[in-house]
Amino acid sequence: MKTTFLSRSLGVARKDWLAERRAQSGLASTGLFALVTLAVLSFSVGPFGAGAELQAALLWIILLFSGLSGLSRVYIREVDSRTAPHLKLLAGPLETLIGKTLFNLWLLVLVELMVVPLFLVLMAPKVRDFPVLLATLALADIGLVSVSTLLAAVVAQARTRGALFSGLAIPVLIPLLLAAIGGTKAAFGVTPDARTHLVMLASLDAVLVGVSVFLIEPVWNE
Amino acid sequence: MKTLLKYGLLLWMLAAIAAGTLYAPLAKKLFEMTRIIYPHLPVAWITVIAFALSAFWSIVYLRNRDLVADAKAAIWAELGLIACVLATLTGAVFAKGMWGSYWNWDPRETSIFLLLLIYAAYVTLRTAIEDDERRAALSATYSVIAVVTVPFLIFVVPRIYFSLHPDPLINSQGKRFMEAKMFQVVLASFAGYLAIFVWMYRIHLRMALARLRAREE
Numbered sequence: 001m002k003t004t005f006l007s008r009s010l011g012v013a014r015k016d017w018l019a020e021r022r023a024q025s026g027l028a029s030t031g032l033f034a035l036v037t038l039a040v041l042s043f044s045v046g047p048f049g050a051g052a053e054l055q056a057a058l059l060w061i062i063l064l065f066s067g068l069s070g071l072s073r074v075y076i077r078e079v080d081s082r083t084a085p086h087l088k089l090l091a092g093p094l095e096t097l098i099g100k101t102l103f104n105l106w107l108l109v110l111v112e113l114m115v116v117p118l119f120l121v122l123m124a125p126k127v128r129d130f131p132v133l134l135a136t137l138a139l140a141d142i143g144l145v146s147v148s149t150l151l152a153a154v155v156a157q158a159r160t161r162g163a164l165f166s167g168l169a170i171p172v173l174i175p176l177l178l179a180a181i182g183g184t185k186a187a188f189g190v191t192p193d194a195r196t197h198l199v200m201l202a203s204l205d206a207v208l209v210g211v212s213v214f215l216i217e218p219v220w221n222e
Numbered sequence: 223m224k225t226l227l228k229y230g231l232l233l234w235m236l237a238a239i240a241a242g243t244l245y246a247p248l249a250k251k252l253f254e255m256t257r258i259i260y261p262h263l264p265v266a267w268i269t270v271i272a273f274a275l276s277a278f279w280s281i282v283y284l285r286n287r288d289l290v291a292d293a294k295a296a297i298w299a300e301l302g303l304i305a306c307v308l309a310t311l312t313g314a315v316f317a318k319g320m321w322g323s324y325w326n327w328d329p330r331e332t333s334i335f336l337l338l339l340i341y342a343a344y345v346t347l348r349t350a351i352e353d354d355e356r357r358a359a360l361s362a363t364y365s366v367i368a369v370v371t372v373p374f375l376i377f378v379v380p381r382i383y384f385s386l387h388p389d390p391l392i393n394s395q396g397k398r399f400m401e402a403k404m405f406q407v408v409l410a411s412f413a414g415y416l417a418i419f420v421w422m423y424r425i426h427l428r429m430a431l432a433r434l435r436a437r438e439e
Contacts, residue, residue, distance in 0.1 A: 147367065154360045158350040167346060171339035172367055175374040200378060207370045215363045218284050222359045 012099025030070035047124035056184035093220035128189035136183030264412035272302030277369035280362035292358035293430035
C-alpha cells in the first residue's frame with residue numbers, strides 16, 4: 001500500500017497515542033504532576049493571595065513544568081525499547097518529528113484542558129479577554145512543543161536524561177515563557193497591550209518550528 | 223616576536239585602564255560608575271561575538287561533519303561563557319552602585335543570565351555524550367537552537383519590558399551619543415579584550431587539534 005508523507009506522520013502520532021494508552025502511566029503521571037502542583041500553589045497562595053500579574057506567571061510555571069515532565073518521553077521510549085531502527089525504516093526524520101510533535105501537542109492540550117479550568121476555579125483570576133487567553137495558549141503551545149520534541153530527540157541519545165532535558169529546554173524556552181506570561185497578563189487585564197506579546201509568540205513559533213525542521217535530520221540520523 | 227606581542231598587550235590594557243580613569247570624562251548621572259563601562263561593554267560585545275562564532279562553527283560542522291569545526295564551536299562557547307560571567311559581574315557591580323542592589327531582574331540582567339544558562343546547558347550537554355561524532359552533532363544542534371533565541375533575549379526582551387539599564391551605545395535613531403573620548407576608550411578597551419580572547423582561543427585550539435591527532439593515531 002502506498003503511503004504519503006502526511007499519512008506516515010499521522011501514523012507516527014497514532015502509534016505514540018496507542019503506546020501511551022496501553023502504558024497509561026505517561027499521561028496519568030503528567031496529569032497528576034500538574035494537579036499536585038496546582039493544588040500546592042492554590043493551597044499556599046489561595047484565590048486572594050496573588051494579584052493577576054503573579055497568577056499569570058503561576059499558570060505558566062505549572063504548564064511548563066507539567067509539559068516538560070511528559071514531553072521528553074516520545075523519543076526516549078524509542079531508544080529504550082530499541083524500536084528506533086524500525087521507526088527509521090518506516091518514516092523519515094521529518095515525518096517522525098511531525099508525528100511526535102503532533103502527539104506531544106495533543107498531550108499538552110489534554111493537560112491544559114484539565115489544568116486551565118481548574119486554575120480559573122481555584123485561583124479565581126478575572127479573565128477580561130478570553131480570546132487573548134486562548135490565542136496565547138495556542139501560540140505558546142506550538143513553540144513549547146516544537147522545541148521540546150526536538151530536544152527530546154537530542155536528550156534520548158545522552159547518558160543523563162531527565163534533569164538534562166529540563167536543563168536544556170528551560171533556558172531556550174524562557175523568551176517564549178516571558179511572551180506567554182505577557183499575553184496572559186493582558187488577558188487578565190493587567191496590561192492593555194496583548195498584540196506585542198502575541199506577535200512575539202508568533203515570531204518565536206515561526207523561528208522555532210523552522211529550526212526544528214532544519215535540525216531534525218542530523219539529530220535523528222546520528 | 224610572540225613575547226613582544228604579549229608585553230605589548232599588557233601595556234595596551236594598562237593604558238586603556240589608565241585612559242578610562244584619567245582621560246575619559248564621567249558620564250552625566252552615572253558619576254564614578256562610568257568607569258565600569260570600559261570593561262563591561264567590551265566583554266558584553268565579546269559574549270555576543272563568541273556565541274555567534276560558536277553557532278557559525280556549529281552550522282559548519284552540521285554541513286561538513288568536520289570535528290575541527292566542532293572543536294572551534296566548543297571553544298568559542300566556553301570563551302563566550304567566560305566573557306558572559308565577566309559581563310554579569312561587572313554589570314552587577316554597576317547595578318549596586320546605581321540602583322542599590324546587585325541584582326534587580328532588569329530585562330538586560332535577565333537576558334544575560336539566560337545566556338549564561340543556555341551556554342552552561344550547552345557545556346553540560348557536551349559532557350553527557352561520550353561518542354565524539356554524536357556529541358558534535360547534538361551539541362551543534364543545541365547551539366543552533368540557542369542562537370535563534372539570543373536575538374529575542376538581547377534585542378527584543380529589553381525593548382518590550384521596562385528597563386533601568388542605560389541606553390545602548392547606539393540609540394534607536396542609529397546615532398552614537400557617547401562622548402568621543404569615552405568612545406575612544408571603549409574601543410581601545412574592546413581591542414585589548416578581543417586580543418586576549420583570541421589569544422586564549424588559539425591556545426585552546428592547539429590543545430583541541432592535538433587531542434584530535436592523538437585520537438586518529
